[in-house]
Amino acid sequence: MRVGTVTTGPVDTPGPTGPAPDAERAECLERHLAAQVPLGRLGRPEEVAAAVALPASGQSSFITGLSRYADGGPNQIRGPAGCGRVAPARTRGHGPVPAYGRMGP
Structure with a gap:
């Protein structure tokens, strides 16, 4: 069994701007x-x-699971759903604590 997901960002299709009431607001x-x-x-849709x-x-015959991001980068910078790579400031004398483990001194 193979499972794959593709997480997209905003794509240039009619969907994201469809709710806009006019061309100016769509732009x-x-x-x-x-x-x-x-x-x-x-x-772009082809991407x-x-x-x-x-x-x-x-x-991909040897791949049994795959998650891909075709989003232009926000998930690599902010983390999924914009949750952030840095946790709320808990300083303990060393500055903010990264959400995925302490990095550096």
């Missing part, structure tokens, strides 16, 4: 979404398709 929403992505732009294609291909 504003698109700019806002792009500003949340470290690469500074929305993803997401490429992320999905590998787990579905014969090149």
Whole structure:
């Protein structure tokens, strides 16, 4: 059995801007979404398709589980769902404690 997930960020399709009441607000929403992505732009549908294609291909025959991020980088910087890589400030004399273990002195 093989299981794979692809987590996407905002993609340049009608979906993200569909609720906007007019073209001006749709463009504003698109700019806002792009500003949340470290690469500074929305993803393209073909980029997401490429992320999905590998787990579905014969090149992944030895892979039994896979999680891919096709999101332009926010999950690598903030962590899933924007929870942050740094925990709330608990200093203990050494500064903030990273959420994934103490790093450095």
